[in-house]
Amino acid sequence: MKAYILSDGEFATNALEQLNALVRRVLDSKGFAVTEKRLQPQELAYCRGCFGCWVKTPGECVIRDSMADINRDSMQSDVAVYLVPVVFGQYSANMKNALDRWIPNILPFFEVRKNGETIHPARYLENPAFIMIGYGDGLSAEEKALFTSITTNHRENGIVLFYEGDDQKTEQALDALKLEKAGALV
Amino acid sequence: MSMKKIVILSGSPKAPGKAASDLLAKTAAEVFQEDGTRPRVISVRRTLDRNHTEQAFAEMAEADALVIIFPLYIFCLPGILMRFLQLYKGYVDAQPEAKREIPVYAVANCGFPEPHINEEAVRVIGQFAKAVGGRLRFGVMIGGGGMYGYPAPPVRKRLEEFRSAVRRMRTDIASGDTSPASDILIQSPVGRRLYFTMGNMGWKLQARKNGKKKVDLYAKPYQPAENH
Numbered sequence: 384m385k386a387y388i389l390s391d392g393e394f395a396t397n398a399l400e401q402l403n404a405l406v407r408r409v410l411d412s413k414g415f416a417v418t419e420k421r422l423q424p425q426e427l428a429y430c431r432g433c434f435g436c437w438v439k440t441p442g443e444c445v446i447r448d449s450m451a452d453i454n455r456d457s458m459q460s461d462v463a464v465y466l467v468p469v470v471f472g473q474y475s476a477n478m479k480n481a482l483d484r485w486i487p488n489i490l491p492f493f494e495v496r497k498n499g500e501t502i503h504p505a506r507y508l509e510n511p512a513f514i515m516i517g518y519g520d521g522l523s524a525e526e527k528a529l530f531t532s533i534t535t536n537h538r539e540n541g542i543v544l545f546y547e548g549d550d551q552k553t554e555q556a557l558d559a560l561k562l563e564k565a566g567a568l569v
Numbered sequence: 570m571s572m573k574k575i576v577i578l579s580g581s582p583k584a585p586g587k588a589a590s591d592l593l594a595k596t597a598a599e600v601f602q603e604d605g606t607r608p609r610v611i612s613v614r615r616t617l618d619r620n621h622t623e624q625a626f627a628e629m630a631e632a633d634a635l636v637i638i639f640p641l642y643i644f645c646l647p648g649i650l651m652r653f654l655q656l657y658k659g660y661v662d663a664q665p666e667a668k669r670e671i672p673v674y675a676v677a678n679c680g681f682p683e684p685h686i687n688e689e690a691v692r693v694i695g696q697f698a699k700a701v702g703g704r705l706r707f708g709v710m711i712g713g714g715g716m717y718g719y720p721a722p723p724v725r726k727r728l729e730e731f732r733s734a735v736r737r738m739r740t741d742i743a744s745g746d747t748s749p750a751s752d753i754l755i756q757s758p759v760g761r762r763l764y765f766t767m768g769n770m771g772w773k774l775q776a777r778k779n780g781k782k783k784v785d786l787y788a789k790p791y792q793p794a795e796n797h
Contacts, residue, residue, distance in 0.1 A: 425652075427648075429582050429647070429648040429649040429652065430582060430642065430647065430648060430649075431582045431583060431584070432581065432582050432583045432588075432640065432642075432647075433583070433584075434772075434775070437772060437776075437786065438772060438775040438776045438778075438779055438781065438786070439779045439781075441776075441781065441785055441786045441787070441788040441790075442788045442789060442790040442791065443790050454791060455790075455791045458791040459791060459793050470651065470655060471646075471651075471654065471693050471694075471696035471697045471700060472689075472692060472693050472696040473645040473646060473651070473689075473693045474645070474651070475651065475655070476648055476649075476651035476652035476655050477648075479642075479643075479645070479646070479647070479648035479651045480648035480649075480652075482642075482643050482648075483642045483643060483647055483648045484648075485643075486643070488791070490786065490787065491768075491769075491772040491786065492768075492769050492772065493681070493764070493765040493768050493769060500681070500683060500686065501681040501682060501683060501686075501761070501765075506787070506789060507789055507791070507792060525696070526696060529689060529692050529693065529696065532689050533644050533645045533689045533693075536644070536689070537644045537686060538644070
């Protein structure tokens with residue numbers, strides 16, 4: 384079993400170090416082989432919306448930087464845990480670049496999902512379970528609700544937790560999740 | 570009507586001439602010009618690529634209203650726009666006089682036909698506005714954004730609706746209204762079935778131009794070796 388942890392070095396606060404350590408502890412205790420990646424400040428180019436990953440080099444971003452490793456390593460894992468600085472109620476710029484450039488892992492075609500909304504289907508039959516753990520100084524209820532909606536309202540494979548300094552609470556929440564591949568869900 | 574300073578941000582990362590946000594920003598600027606206002610259009614991509622943020626931020630800090638136009642990426646703001654807005658937040662934090670209570674308008678453009686999918690992104694702009702001292706007035710949520718590059722009659726009709734939405738911004742800015750305002754939804758230029766058909770055909774055509782067959786679009790480069 385493989386697990387992948389992605390974090391944002393631009394927001395390498397004490398909270399992140401604590402959170403990272405506790406996620407690692409939980410995954411280690413469950414016997415996962417864990418790969419960790421910490422994005423350096425402005426490490427990733429931003430997605431340029433060219434759709435080359437769909438029509439030129441299907442499944443791979445045309446920008447050659449560390450994103451190729453991030454996509455490969457996370458997609459080959461059973462669980463991908465993203466430690467996300469919550470900014471304006473969404474993902475920080477660095478993490479958002481990683482998420483925008485995750486679209487090689489879906490197909491360009493339009494489909495209707497169960498709730499009637501449009502979606503791009505999964506490229507792979509097996510996708511890692513995506514767990515987003517949001518953190519930040521004094522996140523408001525509004526910011527947390529927004530972050531949760533963005534991650535879960537329009538997708539079928541996304542679990543949201545928040546880390547607010549209570550290690551035990553987050554550890555229990557993580558422990559209670561089914562940490563296994565999510566099938567063809569994105 | 571006193572002359573207001575309006576800043577329009579175009580938040581698409583796409584190359585010049587290819588972004589629907591650029592077209593919408595140009596259209597919005599034209600509407601503001603109808604009453605003699607000379608809005609300033611700032612391309613987020615160009616500003617970041619050329620390292621011209623200081624100048625752009627100074628203009629934003631002096632603006633009487635801010636219009637932020639962007640494509641929806643994974644159900645929220647694209648990374649490039651987040652980078653720009655995060656940097657602006659840092660700029661405002663460093664100089665408190667830049668923190669002014671101005672109206673902010675969000676224009677979110679979605680590649681899916683359903684305009685309401687933009688709702689969270691509009692709320693993110695609301696959080697940004699709050700963080701820099703402004704207040705979100707309302708959002709314009711556009712569905713079927715993939716069609717805005719084509720000047721077909723159904724697109725022109727939606728662009729007219731967009732012009733009306735910008736006129737409402739203009740009136741709202743002039744009045745200084747602070748009472749709650751409702752968002753505006755602009756439906757896809759064509760129905761969902763047609764949008765899907767055209768979109769799916771478009772991907773195959775683009776693939777063919779790149780020497781790819783339909784089957785190639787389903788490649789699985791990151792499939793673990795044992796499952797091949």
